[in-house]
Amino acid sequence: MANEVINLDTVFSGFNKGTDLQPKNARTNNQGVKINDIAGFTQIQAAAPATTTGLKGDMVYVLADHKIYVCENSFGTLEVGTVLAGTPSSVTGATAGNYSGVALTGGTGTGAKATIAMANPTTVTSITIDVEGKGYKTADTLVIAAKTLGSGSTSFTIPLVAADTASIWYKTAALTV
Numbered sequence: 176m177a178n179e180v181i182n183l184d185t186v187f188s189g190f191n192k193g194t195d196l197q198p199k200n201a202r203t204n205n206q207g208v209k210i211n212d213i214a215g216f217t218q219i220q221a222a223a224p225a226t227t228t229g230l231k232g233d234m235v236y237v238l239a240d241h242k243i244y245v246c247e248n249s250f251g252t253l254e255v256g257t258v259l260a261g262t263p264s265s266v267t268g269a270t271a272g273n274y275s276g277v278a279l280t281g282g283t284g285t286g287a288k289a290t291i292a293m294a295n296p297t298t299v300t301s302i303t304i305d306v307e308g309k310g311y312k313t314a315d316t317l318v319i320a321a322k323t324l325g326s327g328s329t330s331f332t333i334p335l336v337a338a339d340t341a342s343i344w345y346k347t348a349a350l351t352v
């Protein structure tokens with residue numbers, strides 16, 4: 176099967192995986208939208224989108240590879256599963272263990288919560304995002320409140336580095352016949 180040239184009159188239909196595309200009842204066609212009609216809310220550009228810009232839901236049609244890229248998260252999002260790469264400030268009085276659902280305050284964003292692993296009263300092993308947060312910037316300083324990691328724990332901070340916030344994820348859909 177040869178690739179078809181995509182132009183502004185090409186009809187695009189998006190379906191979830193596993194959708195039955197066989198016509199039902201009297202209907203004999205599957206509806207879609209012309210690329211020209213979606214040009215108002217879809218960017219058309221020569222190369223794949225950068226991983227440092229974009230908002231969740233953005234669509235970009237790339238001329239070079241004839242694919243539609245859909246942004247899955249916004250720049251500045253602290254995604255679930257991200258292990259923060261910055262170096263935390265010192266903490267004392269914590270109780271060794273794992274603490275989940277810890278609110279991360281400060282910085283320009285909101286909503287992030289993490290699981291914090293403590294090896295001993297002064298050693299943070301890891302801080303892993305377990306509730307997504309949005310609107311953060313590199314160099315934001317997040318605060319973990321006192322008494323969060325045991326009744327004697329002091330507050331401490333962790334700076335966000337580029338690796339924490341710079342990942343924009345795009346999924347692609349190839350347009351072929």
